[in-house]
Amino acid sequence: MVDSARLSLKGIAIVRATLYRNISTISSAPVDSKEYIGQSGRHYSIEGVLQEETFPLRRVYLATAGNQKFILKYVHEVNFKDLQDLNNRLRGGANYVRLANDTIPEKSMFVFQYFADHLLRLVQKDLPLAVTKRILKDGLRGIAELHDQDIVHTDIKADNVLIDWKEHQDGIVIERVQLGDLEDAAYIPPGSHMIGKQTGNWMWRSPEAHARGPVNKPSDIFSFALVCIYAVYKRVIFAVGEEELNEGVEPLAVAIERQISYFADEEGLSGFLEHLGDNPWVPIFEVTRDGFNKDNSRKPFSLWEGVDEDFKNLICAMTNFDPEKRITAREALAHKWFEGA
Numbered sequence: 001m002v003d004s005a006r007l008s009l010k011g012i013a014i015v016r017a018t019l020y021r022n023i024s025t026i027s028s029a030p031v032d033s034k035e036y037i038g039q040s041g042r043h044y045s046i047e048g049v050l051q052e053e054t055f056p057l058r059r060v061y062l063a064t065a066g067n068q069k070f071i072l073k074y075v076h077e078v079n080f081k082d083l084q085d086l087n088n089r090l091r092g093g094a095n096y097v098r099l100a101n102d103t104i105p106e107k108s109m110f111v112f113q114y115f116a117d118h119l120l121r122l123v124q125k126d127l128p129l130a131v132t133k134r135i136l137k138d139g140l141r142g143i144a145e146l147h148d149q150d151i152v153h154t155d156i157k158a159d160n161v162l163i164d165w166k167e168h169q170d171g172i173v174i175e176r177v178q179l180g181d182l183e184d185a186a187y188i189p190p191g192s193h194m195i196g197k198q199t200g201n202w203m204w205r206s207p208e209a210h211a212r213g214p215v216n217k218p219s220d221i222f223s224f225a226l227v228c229i230y231a232v233y234k235r236v237i238f239a240v241g242e243e244e245l246n247e248g249v250e251p252l253a254v255a256i257e258r259q260i261s262y263f264a265d266e267e268g269l270s271g272f273l274e275h276l277g278d279n280p281w282v283p284i285f286e287v288t289r290d291g292f293n294k295d296n297s298r299k300p301f302s303l304w305e306g307v308d309e310d311f312k313n314l315i316c317a318m319t320n321f322d323p324e325k326r327i328t329a330r331e332a333l334a335h336k337w338f339e340g341a
Contacts, residue, residue, distance in 0.1 A: 034046050036063070036072065036104050036107060036109065037104070038102035038103060038104050038111055039102060039103050039104070039105065040101075040102045042065050042102060042111075043065060044063040044064070044065050044070060044072060044104075044111065045063055045064050045065070046061050046062070046063050046072075047061075047062045047063060047064055047069075048061070048062045049061055049062075050062055050071070056076075057074065057076070058074065059072075059073070059074035059109075060072070060073050060074070061073075062114070063111075068113075068114075069113075069114035070101065070102075070111050070112065070113060070114055071111070071112045071113070071114050072104070072109050072110075072111055072112075073109060073110050073112065073183075074107070074108055074109050075108055075109070075110055075183055076108065077108045079183065080105070080108050083100075083110065083182060083183060083185075084100075084103065085187075086151060086182055086185055086187065087099045087100045087110075087182070089149050089151065089187065090145065090146070090149060090151070093145065093148075093149070094142070094145040094146075095141070095145070096138050096139070096141040096142035096145055096177065096178055096179060097142045097145050097146060097178055097179050097180075097182070098112055098113065098115070098162055098178040098179065098180040098181075098182075099112075099182075100112055101113055112180070115162035115163060115164055115176075115178070115180070116163070116164050116165065117162075117163045117164070117165060118158065118159040118160070118161060118162050118163060118180075119135060119139070119158040119159065119161035119163060119227065119230075119231060120157070120158035120159035120230075121159070122135075122163055122165065123158065123230065123231050123234055124234065125172065127172060128171065128172075129232070130340075130341070131171075131172055131174060132231050132232060133337075133338060133340075133341035134174055134177070134341050135161065135163060135174060135177050135231065136161075136227070136228055136231055136338075136341075137333065137338050137341040138174075138177035138178075139161040139177060139179055139224070139227070140224060140329055140332055140333055140338075141333065142177075142178060142179030143156070143179060143220055143221070143224060143329045144328075144329035144330050144333060146179070146185065146220075147217045147220070147328070147329050147330075149187075150187055150188055150189060150190060151182075151185055151186070151187050151188075152185065152186055152188050152194065152215065152216055152217055152219065152220055153179065153182065153184075153185050153220050154184045154185060154186060154194070154199040154200055154209070154215065154219065154220070155181060155183075155184045155185075155199065155200045155201065155204075156179075156200065156204060156220050156223035156224050156227060157200070157201050157203075157204040157223065157227065158204075158227050158230050158231070158236075160179060160180050160181045161177065161179060161180075161227065162177070162178050162179070162180040163176070163177050164176040164177075184199060184200075188216055188217075192216075193213055193214030193215060193216050194213050194214065194215040194216065195212065195213035195214050195215070196212055196213060197212060197213065197215070198210065198212050199215055199219070200219075200223060202238070202251070202252055202255060203226075203236055203238045203239050203255065204223045204226050204227070204236075204238070205223065205255075206218070206219040206222035206223055206323070207222070207256070207259050207260075207272060207285070207321060208272070208275065208276065208323055209223075210252065210255075210256060210259075210281065211276055211279050211281035211282075211284075211285070212279070212281070213279075214275065214276075214277075214323075216323070217328070217329070218323035218324070218326040219323065220329070221318050221326050221327065221328070221329060221332065222318060222319055222323075222326065224318065224329075224332075225314075225315050225318035225319045226238065228311075228314070228315060228318075229315060232311065237258065237262070238254075238255040238258055238259070240254045240255060253288075256284070256285065256288055257288050257291070259321075260285070260288055260289055260292075260298070260321075261292070261298045261299050261300075262298075262299060262300060262301045262319075263300075263301060263316075263319040263320075263321055264289070264298075264321040265300070265321070267322070268320050268321030268322045268325065269285070269289060269321050269322075270322075271321065271322025271323075271324060271325060272285070272321045272322050272323065273285065273286070274322075275322065275323055275324065301315060301316060301319070302316050308337070310335075310336050310337040311337050313335075313336075313337070314332065314335045314336075314337045314338075317331075317332070317335070318332060
Protein backbone atom coordinates (compact mmCIF):
# COMPACT_ATOMS: atom_id res chain seq x y z
CA MET A 1 0.00 0.00 0.00
CA VAL A 2 1.32 3.39 -1.00
CA ASP A 3 1.33 6.08 1.72
CA SER A 4 -1.91 6.46 3.66
CA ALA A 5 -2.39 10.07 2.52
CA ARG A 6 -3.64 8.87 -0.86
CA LEU A 7 -5.89 11.03 -2.94
CA SER A 8 -9.55 10.01 -2.96
CA LEU A 9 -11.66 9.82 -6.11
CA LYS A 10 -13.18 13.11 -4.98
CA GLY A 11 -9.66 14.50 -4.76
CA ILE A 12 -8.93 13.42 -8.30
CA ALA A 13 -12.07 15.25 -9.40
CA ILE A 14 -10.77 18.38 -7.67
CA VAL A 15 -7.49 18.05 -9.53
CA ARG A 16 -9.24 17.64 -12.85
CA ALA A 17 -11.35 20.72 -12.20
CA THR A 18 -8.38 22.79 -11.07
CA LEU A 19 -5.69 21.80 -13.51
CA TYR A 20 -5.63 23.23 -17.01
CA ARG A 21 -8.12 22.36 -19.71
CA ASN A 22 -9.68 19.23 -21.04
CA ILE A 23 -8.50 19.46 -24.62
CA SER A 24 -11.38 17.36 -25.93
CA THR A 25 -13.94 19.96 -24.78
CA ILE A 26 -14.56 22.56 -27.46
CA SER A 27 -16.66 25.64 -26.79
CA SER A 28 -18.73 27.44 -29.37
CA ALA A 29 -17.80 30.83 -27.88
CA PRO A 30 -17.34 33.52 -30.54
CA VAL A 31 -13.87 34.38 -31.81
CA ASP A 32 -12.74 37.61 -33.43
CA SER A 33 -12.05 35.84 -36.72
CA LYS A 34 -12.81 32.49 -38.33
CA GLU A 35 -9.49 32.39 -40.12
CA TYR A 36 -5.95 33.49 -39.36
CA ILE A 37 -2.95 33.62 -41.67
CA GLY A 38 0.43 32.68 -40.24
CA GLN A 39 3.79 34.14 -41.19
CA SER A 40 4.33 30.98 -43.20
CA GLY A 41 1.36 31.93 -45.38
CA ARG A 42 -0.67 28.99 -44.10
CA HIS A 43 -4.38 29.65 -43.52
CA TYR A 44 -5.80 28.40 -40.21
CA SER A 45 -9.55 27.85 -39.96
CA ILE A 46 -10.90 28.07 -36.40
CA GLU A 47 -12.86 24.96 -35.42
CA GLY A 48 -13.52 25.82 -31.78
CA VAL A 49 -12.40 27.49 -28.56
CA LEU A 50 -10.42 25.44 -26.07
CA GLN A 51 -9.87 28.32 -23.66
CA GLU A 52 -11.19 31.86 -23.57
CA GLU A 53 -10.62 34.09 -20.55
CA THR A 54 -10.58 37.87 -20.29
CA PHE A 55 -8.46 38.44 -17.16
CA PRO A 56 -5.77 37.56 -17.59
CA LEU A 57 -6.38 37.40 -21.32
CA ARG A 58 -6.12 33.81 -22.48
CA ARG A 59 -7.09 32.43 -25.86
CA VAL A 60 -6.51 28.90 -27.09
CA TYR A 61 -8.15 27.80 -30.33
CA LEU A 62 -8.40 24.53 -32.20
CA ALA A 63 -7.76 25.13 -35.89
CA THR A 64 -7.25 23.19 -39.09
CA ALA A 65 -5.08 23.80 -42.12
CA GLY A 66 -5.54 21.32 -44.89
CA ASN A 67 -6.05 17.97 -43.21
CA GLN A 68 -3.98 18.85 -40.12
CA LYS A 69 -5.06 20.08 -36.69
CA PHE A 70 -3.26 22.88 -34.87
CA ILE A 71 -3.46 24.79 -31.61
CA LEU A 72 -3.41 28.60 -31.75
CA LYS A 73 -2.37 30.21 -28.46
CA TYR A 74 -2.39 33.88 -27.56
CA VAL A 75 0.72 35.03 -25.70
CA HIS A 76 0.83 38.44 -24.05
CA GLU A 77 2.54 40.93 -26.33
CA VAL A 78 5.21 41.60 -23.70
CA ASN A 79 6.23 37.92 -23.76
CA PHE A 80 5.93 37.32 -27.50
CA LYS A 81 9.56 37.97 -28.42
CA ASP A 82 10.90 36.07 -25.39
CA LEU A 83 8.95 32.95 -26.34
CA GLN A 84 10.03 33.35 -29.95
CA ASP A 85 13.65 33.54 -28.81
CA LEU A 86 13.26 30.38 -26.71
CA ASN A 87 11.79 28.51 -29.66
CA ASN A 88 14.64 29.64 -31.89
CA ARG A 89 17.19 28.64 -29.25
CA LEU A 90 15.76 25.11 -29.17
CA ARG A 91 15.02 24.69 -32.85
CA GLY A 92 17.07 22.03 -34.56
CA GLY A 93 18.06 20.29 -31.33
CA ALA A 94 14.79 19.49 -29.56
CA ASN A 95 12.82 16.36 -30.45
CA TYR A 96 10.85 16.04 -27.23
CA VAL A 97 9.71 19.65 -26.77
CA ARG A 98 6.71 21.04 -28.62
CA LEU A 99 7.93 24.11 -30.48
CA ALA A 100 5.91 26.60 -32.47
CA ASN A 101 5.23 25.67 -36.09
CA ASP A 102 4.20 29.18 -37.04
CA THR A 103 3.35 32.59 -35.60
CA ILE A 104 0.65 35.19 -36.16
CA PRO A 105 2.45 38.32 -34.89
CA GLU A 106 -0.39 40.80 -35.41
CA LYS A 107 -2.54 38.66 -33.06
CA SER A 108 0.38 37.77 -30.74
CA MET A 109 -0.31 34.10 -31.39
CA PHE A 110 1.81 30.99 -31.71
CA VAL A 111 0.78 27.96 -33.72
CA PHE A 112 1.51 24.47 -32.37
CA GLN A 113 0.88 20.95 -33.55
CA TYR A 114 -2.20 19.37 -32.01
CA PHE A 115 -1.84 16.47 -29.58
CA ALA A 116 -4.75 14.17 -28.85
CA ASP A 117 -4.10 13.84 -25.13
CA HIS A 118 -1.95 14.64 -22.11
CA LEU A 119 -0.62 12.56 -19.23
CA LEU A 120 -3.01 13.92 -16.60
CA ARG A 121 -5.93 12.27 -18.39
CA LEU A 122 -4.30 9.32 -20.14
CA VAL A 123 -3.03 7.93 -16.82
CA GLN A 124 -6.62 7.24 -15.79
CA LYS A 125 -6.56 4.39 -18.29
CA ASP A 126 -5.00 1.13 -17.17
CA LEU A 127 -1.62 1.67 -18.83
CA PRO A 128 1.02 -1.06 -18.72
CA LEU A 129 4.07 0.02 -16.72
CA ALA A 130 6.26 -0.24 -19.83
CA VAL A 131 4.02 2.30 -21.60
CA THR A 132 4.08 4.62 -18.58
CA LYS A 133 7.88 4.44 -18.45
CA ARG A 134 8.12 5.25 -22.15
CA ILE A 135 5.93 8.35 -21.70
CA LEU A 136 7.85 9.52 -18.64
CA LYS A 137 11.23 8.94 -20.26
CA ASP A 138 10.27 10.96 -23.32
CA GLY A 139 8.93 13.74 -21.11
CA LEU A 140 12.20 13.71 -19.17
CA ARG A 141 14.10 13.86 -22.46
CA GLY A 142 12.22 17.07 -23.16
CA ILE A 143 13.35 18.52 -19.83
CA ALA A 144 16.93 17.48 -20.61
CA GLU A 145 16.76 19.24 -23.99
CA LEU A 146 15.61 22.42 -22.26
CA HIS A 147 18.22 22.21 -19.53
CA ASP A 148 21.00 21.58 -22.08
CA GLN A 149 20.18 25.07 -23.37
CA ASP A 150 19.92 26.58 -19.84
CA ILE A 151 16.15 26.90 -20.21
CA VAL A 152 14.00 26.15 -17.16
CA HIS A 153 10.39 25.18 -17.86
CA THR A 154 9.06 26.33 -14.41
CA ASP A 155 5.62 24.73 -14.92
CA ILE A 156 6.20 20.97 -15.08
CA LYS A 157 2.97 19.08 -14.46
CA ALA A 158 1.19 16.04 -15.85
CA ASP A 159 -1.00 17.94 -18.32
CA ASN A 160 2.05 19.55 -19.90
CA VAL A 161 3.28 16.12 -21.04
CA LEU A 162 1.54 15.89 -24.42
CA ILE A 163 0.83 12.53 -26.04
CA ASP A 164 -0.38 11.15 -29.35
CA TRP A 165 -1.51 7.54 -29.03
CA LYS A 166 -3.69 4.95 -30.70
CA GLU A 167 -5.51 1.93 -29.39
CA HIS A 168 -4.55 -1.25 -31.17
CA GLN A 169 -5.65 -4.83 -30.65
CA ASP A 170 -2.63 -5.43 -28.43
CA GLY A 171 -3.23 -2.29 -26.37
CA ILE A 172 -2.24 1.37 -26.40
CA VAL A 173 0.57 2.36 -28.73
CA ILE A 174 2.38 5.62 -28.02
CA GLU A 175 3.20 7.49 -31.20
CA ARG A 176 4.72 10.70 -29.88
CA VAL A 177 5.44 12.43 -26.56
CA GLN A 178 6.56 16.03 -26.17
CA LEU A 179 6.83 18.51 -23.34
CA GLY A 180 4.58 21.47 -23.99
CA ASP A 181 3.60 24.93 -22.76
CA LEU A 182 6.81 26.96 -22.71
CA GLU A 183 4.96 30.22 -22.03
CA ASP A 184 6.45 30.47 -18.52
CA ALA A 185 9.84 29.02 -19.43
CA ALA A 186 12.92 31.17 -18.92
CA TYR A 187 16.50 31.22 -20.11
CA ILE A 188 18.61 31.35 -16.94
CA PRO A 189 22.33 31.83 -17.62
CA PRO A 190 24.80 29.71 -15.64
CA GLY A 191 25.36 31.10 -12.16
CA SER A 192 21.98 32.87 -12.11
CA HIS A 193 18.59 32.01 -10.59
CA MET A 194 15.01 33.13 -10.93
CA ILE A 195 13.90 34.99 -7.80
CA GLY A 196 10.65 36.70 -6.85
CA LYS A 197 8.12 34.59 -8.74
CA GLN A 198 6.03 31.73 -7.35
CA THR A 199 6.32 29.63 -10.48
CA GLY A 200 4.15 26.72 -11.51
CA ASN A 201 0.97 25.12 -10.18
CA TRP A 202 0.98 24.73 -6.39
CA MET A 203 0.21 20.98 -6.53
CA TRP A 204 3.32 20.29 -8.64
CA ARG A 205 5.62 23.03 -7.38
CA SER A 206 9.06 22.55 -5.80
CA PRO A 207 9.70 23.86 -2.25
CA GLU A 208 11.90 26.70 -3.52
CA ALA A 209 9.23 27.69 -6.05
CA HIS A 210 6.76 28.02 -3.17
CA ALA A 211 9.28 30.39 -1.58
CA ARG A 212 9.60 32.48 -4.78
CA GLY A 213 13.11 31.27 -5.48
CA PRO A 214 15.92 30.83 -6.05
CA VAL A 215 14.52 28.65 -8.85
CA ASN A 216 16.57 26.82 -11.47
CA LYS A 217 16.81 23.45 -13.22
CA PRO A 218 16.46 21.40 -9.99
CA SER A 219 12.98 22.88 -9.55
CA ASP A 220 11.85 21.21 -12.79
CA ILE A 221 13.31 17.94 -11.56
CA PHE A 222 11.39 18.04 -8.27
CA SER A 223 8.15 18.73 -10.12
CA PHE A 224 8.81 15.94 -12.61
CA ALA A 225 9.25 13.49 -9.72
CA LEU A 226 5.68 14.33 -8.68
CA VAL A 227 4.57 13.67 -12.27
CA CYS A 228 6.26 10.26 -12.08
CA ILE A 229 4.46 9.39 -8.84
CA TYR A 230 1.17 10.44 -10.39
CA ALA A 231 1.80 8.42 -13.55
CA VAL A 232 2.69 5.23 -11.68
CA TYR A 233 0.25 5.42 -8.75
CA LYS A 234 -2.49 7.72 -10.12
CA ARG A 235 -2.11 10.05 -7.15
CA VAL A 236 -1.46 13.78 -7.01
CA ILE A 237 0.13 13.64 -3.59
CA PHE A 238 -0.06 17.38 -2.86
CA ALA A 239 -3.67 17.87 -3.93
CA VAL A 240 -5.76 18.92 -0.94
CA GLY A 241 -9.54 18.48 -0.72
CA GLU A 242 -11.70 20.85 1.29
CA GLU A 243 -12.58 18.05 3.70
CA GLU A 244 -8.89 17.80 4.65
CA LEU A 245 -8.60 21.44 5.74
CA ASN A 246 -9.07 22.70 9.27
CA GLU A 247 -10.65 26.13 9.61
CA GLY A 248 -8.27 28.88 8.54
CA VAL A 249 -5.72 26.49 7.01
CA GLU A 250 -4.72 27.12 3.40
CA PRO A 251 -4.13 24.21 0.96
CA LEU A 252 -0.62 25.54 0.33
CA ALA A 253 0.26 25.08 4.01
CA VAL A 254 -0.80 21.42 3.79
CA ALA A 255 1.20 20.94 0.58
CA ILE A 256 4.37 22.35 2.20
CA GLU A 257 3.84 20.18 5.27
CA ARG A 258 3.58 17.10 3.02
CA GLN A 259 6.69 18.11 1.08
CA ILE A 260 8.69 18.18 4.31
CA SER A 261 7.02 15.02 5.60
CA TYR A 262 7.67 12.98 2.46
CA PHE A 263 10.98 14.28 1.16
CA ALA A 264 12.97 16.29 3.74
CA ASP A 265 15.63 14.81 5.98
CA GLU A 266 17.72 16.91 8.35
CA GLU A 267 20.62 17.37 5.94
CA GLY A 268 18.40 18.15 2.95
CA LEU A 269 16.28 20.65 4.83
CA SER A 270 19.36 22.37 6.20
CA GLY A 271 20.77 22.69 2.67
CA PHE A 272 17.41 23.96 1.43
CA LEU A 273 17.22 26.71 4.07
CA GLU A 274 20.78 27.71 3.22
CA HIS A 275 19.75 27.81 -0.45
CA LEU A 276 16.92 30.23 0.42
CA GLY A 277 19.27 32.59 2.30
CA ASP A 278 17.40 35.55 3.82
CA ASN A 279 14.18 34.61 2.02
CA PRO A 280 11.08 35.64 4.06
CA TRP A 281 9.66 32.11 3.60
CA VAL A 282 12.40 30.57 5.77
CA PRO A 283 10.38 30.95 9.03
CA ILE A 284 7.39 29.23 7.36
CA PHE A 285 9.46 26.17 6.54
CA GLU A 286 11.07 26.21 9.99
CA VAL A 287 7.72 26.38 11.79
CA THR A 288 6.36 23.59 9.60
CA ARG A 289 9.46 21.48 10.29
CA ASP A 290 9.10 21.98 14.03
CA GLY A 291 5.44 20.94 13.93
CA PHE A 292 6.25 17.26 13.50
CA ASN A 293 6.11 15.15 16.68
CA LYS A 294 5.07 11.69 17.85
CA ASP A 295 1.42 12.53 17.15
CA ASN A 296 2.24 14.05 13.76
CA SER A 297 5.18 12.04 12.50
CA ARG A 298 6.82 12.34 9.11
CA LYS A 299 6.05 9.80 6.41
CA PRO A 300 9.24 9.65 4.30
CA PHE A 301 8.71 8.43 0.75
CA SER A 302 11.80 6.26 1.24
CA LEU A 303 9.77 4.19 3.74
CA TRP A 304 6.52 3.91 1.80
CA GLU A 305 5.41 0.31 1.43
CA GLY A 306 4.53 -1.27 -1.88
CA VAL A 307 6.83 1.00 -3.93
CA ASP A 308 9.36 -0.53 -6.30
CA GLU A 309 12.84 0.02 -4.83
CA ASP A 310 14.37 1.32 -8.08
CA PHE A 311 11.49 3.76 -8.47
CA LYS A 312 11.84 4.82 -4.85
CA ASN A 313 15.55 5.45 -5.36
CA LEU A 314 14.88 7.56 -8.47
CA ILE A 315 12.20 9.67 -6.78
CA CYS A 316 14.31 10.29 -3.68
CA ALA A 317 17.22 11.42 -5.87
CA MET A 318 14.93 13.82 -7.77
CA THR A 319 13.27 15.23 -4.64
CA ASN A 320 16.28 15.82 -2.39
CA PHE A 321 15.15 18.85 -0.42
CA ASP A 322 18.48 20.54 -1.11
CA PRO A 323 18.20 21.68 -4.76
CA GLU A 324 21.98 21.51 -5.14
CA LYS A 325 21.89 17.75 -4.48
CA ARG A 326 19.08 16.70 -6.80
CA ILE A 327 20.10 14.62 -9.77
CA THR A 328 20.01 16.24 -13.21
CA ALA A 329 17.68 15.31 -16.04
CA ARG A 330 20.49 13.50 -17.87
CA GLU A 331 21.41 11.58 -14.72
CA ALA A 332 17.76 10.61 -14.20
CA LEU A 333 17.52 9.34 -17.79
CA ALA A 334 20.43 6.99 -17.04
CA HIS A 335 18.76 5.64 -13.89
CA LYS A 336 18.14 1.92 -13.62
CA TRP A 337 14.35 2.36 -13.42
CA PHE A 338 14.27 3.69 -16.98
CA GLU A 339 16.32 0.82 -18.45
CA GLY A 340 14.62 -0.65 -21.50
CA ALA A 341 12.04 2.15 -21.74
